[in-house]
Amino acid sequence: MFTLKPESPTPLVSQIVDGFRRLVAEQALKPGAKLPSIRAFAASHGVSVFTVVEAYDRLVAQGWLVSRANAGFFVKRRPGDAPAAVGPPQPDLRFDARWYLTQIFESRSLALKAGCGWMPHDWLFEEGVRRSLRQLATDGAELGGYGLPHGHMALRMLIAESLAEHQIAATADNVLLTQGSSQALDLAARRLVKPGDVVLVDDPGYPNLMFMLRFLGARLVGVPRTPGGYDLAALESLLVEHRPRAFFTQPRLQSPTNSVAPLAQLFRLLQLAEAHDVALVENDIYADLDPESRPSLASLDQLKRVIYVGSFSKTISPNIRVGYLVARADRLDELTQLKMVSGLTSSDLTERLAFGALTEGRWRKHLKSLRDRLAAAHAKVSQRLVDLGFELFNEPKAGMYLWARHPDLTDSAELSQQAVASSIMLGPGELFLVEPRPTGWMRFNVAFSDDERLYGFLAQQIALQAQSAAA
Amino acid sequence: MFTLKPESPTPLVSQIVDGFRRLVAEQALKPGAKLPSIRAFAASHGVSVFTVVEAYDRLVAQGWLVSRANAGFFVKRRPGDAPAAVGPPQPDLRFDARWYLTQIFESRSLALKAGCGWMPHDWLFEEGVRRSLRQLATDGAELGGYGLPHGHMALRMLIAESLAEHQIAATADNVLLTQGSSQALDLAARRLVKPGDVVLVDDPGYPNLMFMLRFLGARLVGVPRTPGGYDLAALESLLVEHRPRAFFTQPRLQSPTNSVAPLAQLFRLLQLAEAHDVALVENDIYADLDPESRPSLASLDQLKRVIYVGSFSKTISPNIRVGYLVARADRLDELTQLKMVSGLTSSDLTERLAFGALTEGRWRKHLKSLRDRLAAAHAKVSQRLVDLGFELFNEPKAGMYLWARHPDLTDSAELSQQAVASSIMLGPGELFLVEPRPTGWMRFNVAFSDDERLYGFLAQQIALQAQSAAA
Numbered sequence: 002m003f004t005l006k007p008e009s010p011t012p013l014v015s016q017i018v019d020g021f022r023r024l025v026a027e028q029a030l031k032p033g034a035k036l037p038s039i040r041a042f043a044a045s046h047g048v049s050v051f052t053v054v055e056a057y058d059r060l061v062a063q064g065w066l067v068s069r070a071n072a073g074f075f076v077k078r079r080p081g082d083a084p085a086a087v088g089p090p091q092p093d094l095r096f097d098a099r100w101y102l103t104q105i106f107e108s109r110s111l112a113l114k115a116g117c118g119w120m121p122h123d124w125l126f127e128e129g130v131r132r133s134l135r136q137l138a139t140d141g142a143e144l145g146g147y148g149l150p151h152g153h154m155a156l157r158m159l160i161a162e163s164l165a166e167h168q169i170a171a172t173a174d175n176v177l178l179t180q181g182s183s184q185a186l187d188l189a190a191r192r193l194v195k196p197g198d199v200v201l202v203d204d205p206g207y208p209n210l211m212f213m214l215r216f217l218g219a220r221l222v223g224v225p226r227t228p229g230g231y232d233l234a235a236l237e238s239l240l241v242e243h244r245p246r247a248f249f250t251q252p253r254l255q256s257p258t259n260s261v262a263p264l265a266q267l268f269r270l271l272q273l274a275e276a277h278d279v280a281l282v283e284n285d286i287y288a289d290l291d292p293e294s295r296p297s298l299a300s301l302d303q304l305k306r307v308i309y310v311g312s313f314s315k316t317i318s319p320n321i322r323v324g325y326l327v328a329r330a331d332r333l334d335e336l337t338q339l340k341m342v343s344g345l346t347s348s349d350l351t352e353r354l355a356f357g358a359l360t361e362g363r364w365r366k367h368l369k370s371l372r373d374r375l376a377a378a379h380a381k382v383s384q385r386l387v388d389l390g391f392e393l394f395n396e397p398k399a400g401m402y403l404w405a406r407h408p409d410l411t412d413s414a415e416l417s418q419q420a421v422a423s424s425i426m427l428g429p430g431e432l433f434l435v436e437p438r439p440t441g442w443m444r445f446n447v448a449f450s451d452d453e454r455l456y457g458f459l460a461q462q463i464a465l466q467a468q469s470a471a472a
Numbered sequence: 473m474f475t476l477k478p479e480s481p482t483p484l485v486s487q488i489v490d491g492f493r494r495l496v497a498e499q500a501l502k503p504g505a506k507l508p509s510i511r512a513f514a515a516s517h518g519v520s521v522f523t524v525v526e527a528y529d530r531l532v533a534q535g536w537l538v539s540r541a542n543a544g545f546f547v548k549r550r551p552g553d554a555p556a557a558v559g560p561p562q563p564d565l566r567f568d569a570r571w572y573l574t575q576i577f578e579s580r581s582l583a584l585k586a587g588c589g590w591m592p593h594d595w596l597f598e599e600g601v602r603r604s605l606r607q608l609a610t611d612g613a614e615l616g617g618y619g620l621p622h623g624h625m626a627l628r629m630l631i632a633e634s635l636a637e638h639q640i641a642a643t644a645d646n647v648l649l650t651q652g653s654s655q656a657l658d659l660a661a662r663r664l665v666k667p668g669d670v671v672l673v674d675d676p677g678y679p680n681l682m683f684m685l686r687f688l689g690a691r692l693v694g695v696p697r698t699p700g701g702y703d704l705a706a707l708e709s710l711l712v713e714h715r716p717r718a719f720f721t722q723p724r725l726q727s728p729t730n731s732v733a734p735l736a737q738l739f740r741l742l743q744l745a746e747a748h749d750v751a752l753v754e755n756d757i758y759a760d761l762d763p764e765s766r767p768s769l770a771s772l773d774q775l776k777r778v779i780y781v782g783s784f785s786k787t788i789s790p791n792i793r794v795g796y797l798v799a800r801a802d803r804l805d806e807l808t809q810l811k812m813v814s815g816l817t818s819s820d821l822t823e824r825l826a827f828g829a830l831t832e833g834r835w836r837k838h839l840k841s842l843r844d845r846l847a848a849a850h851a852k853v854s855q856r857l858v859d860l861g862f863e864l865f866n867e868p869k870a871g872m873y874l875w876a877r878h879p880d881l882t883d884s885a886e887l888s889q890q891a892v893a894s895s896i897m898l899g900p901g902e903l904f905l906v907e908p909r910p911t912g913w914m915r916f917n918v919a920f921s922d923d924e925r926l927y928g929f930l931a932q933q934i935a936l937q938a939q940s941a942a943a
Binding site: 012014015018049050051052054055058059062119120121122123124125127130131132134135136137138139140141142143144145146147148153154155158159162180181183184187191196209212213216318319320321322339341342343344345346347348349350351354356360 | 522530612815818
């Protein structure tokens with residue numbers, strides 16, 4: 002196929018990646034063609050299987066190959082190619098939220114990720130991370146120790162300054178760095194929730210949080226989201242009826258509905274939490290995507306009752322796994338002990354990478370361009386969905402998501418399983434419900450949804466429904 | 473003090489680090505001298521406070537400065553300097569294991585870490601990590617995505633090959649990458665232990681594991697360690713009496729005793745676990761430090777009952793936070809779901825760094841030299857302790873620790889508090905006991921204990937005890 006040069010300064014992995022890219026570009030390997038197995042390639046080229054795994058893995062990540070379980074690696078089909086030979090959905094498969102979540106994270110091979118919960122990698126700050134990597138490799142920082150229990154000090158100070166800009170008076174002593182916002186939520190949940198406790202969550206809301214809380218033995222009660230934020234009357238009666246221990250909520254640009262709770266609702270929510278002695282965990286991971294300067298629960302209550310959670314996964318990269326938790330100093334000490342007990346320190350190295358990316362000068366420009374791209378995608382995607390007859394829950398013009406349904410598509414879980422055959426990943430509403438049931442609502446990630454294949458598929462499905470209704 | 477050049481290609485942080493190093497080296501800043509405050513330095517040099525924090529932090533990590541709470545940053549005293557002006561131990565402080573653990577991880581400022589649980593950073597594979605960073609910065613790997621739920625595939629395959637060398641038949645499908653071995657233990661504990669369950673642990677054993685299990689509501693029962701491994705008669709009656717759910721144990725080079733359970737004990741332990749239906753979690757994080765090829769529980773039972781835990785924190789660096797858990801495929805699926813629910817994926821970036829360090833050619837040479845250094849340190853430290861009249865629990869000649877006591881030093885917790893005044897961190901035995909009580913036993917980390925200041929302090933304390941006994 003091509004010749005490797007072990008003596009070249011170019012690493013073998015890169016040589017293999019470049020070699021296959023060239024073969025695909027020159028059509029010597031056609032779309033859908035099967036690659037040699039990892040062991041066969043390693044044997045015939047006299048390199049380690051690990052080198053080949055690394056190269057194939059990188060080609061998959063870069064979108065040149067797809068990997069199919071128990072079948073091997075294949076040259077990926079591009080939009081212009083003949084349709085992909087993806088297997089049909091398994092007809093006997095009942096929709097299972099946990100299964101679907103795992104699949105979402107494993108199915109790099111689905112071509113179009115219209116429903117996913119992450120950013121396209123080229124919308125993120127990869128260049129900032131890469132420059133930060135280069136600096137860390139050369140500047141003599143010590144890389145052989147554990148970090149501090151709270152995490153890298155300079156990054157904590159930087160986060161505290163940024164919180165101050167958002168009207169949350171915090172110092173580095175209020176900031177605990179975590180392995181993404183997920184560990185922050187997990188620590189807060191483990192600290193607050195005992196088996197049997199009732200916990201309130203947004204409904205629809207974040208599926209992984211629901212699994213996490215249920216794993217801890219919590220009984221979940223959903224607080225309905227409305228296009229304008231919360232249903233406060235419902236919240237009030239749930240507080241009286243269930244006497245919950247805590248409310249885990251996402252006031253701003255909420256996933257999946259993208260609704261934003263306005264100031265007056267936040268104020269009322271804090272009053273109710275005070276009156277019913279409910280702990281509040283505010284998941285504000287979309288704050289940096291918000292072009293408007295809006296209040297948060299933490300900015301009103303100044304961390305008296307609120308535990309605040311943030312992340313760089315939607316702005317720098319989820320790959321570095323850096324998130325944070327902000328709380329009153331006494332609470333933070335307990336949460337830090339729990340962090341140490343359950344996993345010791347977080348990675349000082351990736352925290353330094355985040356710090357480097359945030360301070361290298363291009364960060365604010367990157368954030369601005371990310372918000373502009375999201376706003377443009379919102380305009381396009383909402384128009385296309387409306388043209389197809391979709392109803393939009395709201396029109397946020399910011400953040401990552403649109404929550405929408407079509408009168409003829411009444412079961413989005415079933416639709417999502419159909420979509421797999423077209424290599425499309427949808428975000429079926431059932432996944433996000435506290436009590437799963439069939440629903441037409443779906444989450445669209447606008448960053449991935451500006452794609453003709455999606456609208457082609459949806460139009461075809463709508464037409465099929467119209468036909469069968471007419472028959 | 474010195475002039476910064478913002479237009480220079482050298483980052484400002486490095487300029488500040490270099491500037492202070494020069495001032496200290498030239499004695500323009502004397503040992504013990506106070507540095508300008510972060511804000512003062514930032515203001516007078518026209519740089520951001522974050523730049524200064526990062527620079528000071530790096531100087532602390534490199535051992536040029538010490539930081540004292542509420543006091544500021546000071547030039548560190550070296551062995552030849554006048555004694556450090558460290559505050560006296562607080563006399564009203566009762567020994568508190570959790571407090572001491574937190575202090576251990578926060579007290580970078582203690583000059584001599586004779587009792588700590590990590591490797592000196594210059595014994596680790598910092599150069600491998602640095603080369604790996606450089607490669608990752610330049611080779612175009614995608615850095616903007618989540619990793620896979622199980623972790624980076626090439627690293628998992630590499631671990632599986634290494635397990636095969638250790639007679640554990642595993643494939644990548646049996647390997648789950650975690651945030652250090654601590655997350656691996658936490659996942660296994662959360663999977664296995666329900667509140668009220670009895671769980672067996674090594675006694676003395678790993679304090680963080682005990683906190684973790686107690687946090688989950690486990691009732692801990694200690695299995696006595698002997699110089700030759702386990703007290704199997706005691707284990708057998710504990711199994712009958714307490715009907716435990718699981719046994720978390722470290723057969724090889726155990727912390728703190730460094731004892732090794734031989735083949736016949738491992739076999740009997742597996743028989744007993746089978747008879748009493750006890751889950752076994754084998755923490756084998758010191759395996760790569762073992763110059764001998766020895767069996768493990770997992771190599772006998774081939775993952776039928778055993779969950780196996782490993783790490784790169786003692787060999788590459790704890791900074792990258794890469795550990796792993798090895799289990800039967802069906803068990804691993806459950807543990808993977810739990811990993812995803814409680815923190816999503818681990819960092820693909822640091823897993824790539826580990827893979828790079830392991831495959832870049834100098835890894836085996838590094839491991840060999842690490843083992844040689846440990847063996848040499850064992851020889852020296854055990855001789856020095858014996859010369860002072862210490863009794864050694866055993867003489868392992870490998871691994872990180874020596875477990876020892878002196879007939880005149882009957883409370884090592886009290887001794888550890890005295891030692892803080894000499895800027896020495898000890899490993900008081902009380903910390904490692906399932907039921908804490910005063911004890912003379914102490915853990916010495918041989919990699920840090922080949923240091924005259926330690927023996928000077930111990931000799932002085934022994935003399936003081938002899939005086940007060942004579943008085």
